[in-house]
Amino acid sequence: MQATAYTYDPDTRSGQVLLDDGTPVPFDAAAFDAGDLRLLRPGQRVRIETEGRGDALRITLVTLQTL
Numbered sequence: 001m002q003a004t005a006y007t008y009d010p011d012t013r014s015g016q017v018l019l020d021d022g023t024p025v026p027f028d029a030a031a032f033d034a035g036d037l038r039l040l041r042p043g044q045r046v047r048i049e050t051e052g053r054g055d056a057l058r059i060t061l062v063t064l065q066t067l
Contacts, residue, residue, distance in 0.1 A: 035063035
């Protein structure tokens with residue numbers, strides 16, 4: 001699934017992405033670390049992996065979108 005980076009806190013390595021429908025979804029340090037990223041800037045296009053649905057939707061991986 002693709003999304004857009006919305007917020008990112010380098011101290012906690014957590015933040016939020018916006019799904020294509022505009023829904024904000026938070027991610028934690030574990031999801032950020034799983035993507036082997038060093039930094040994330042708001043507006044960057046990212047690929048995410050999730051589990052769960054609705055209010056239980058949880059991001060398990062955040063990585064940069066590549067072609």
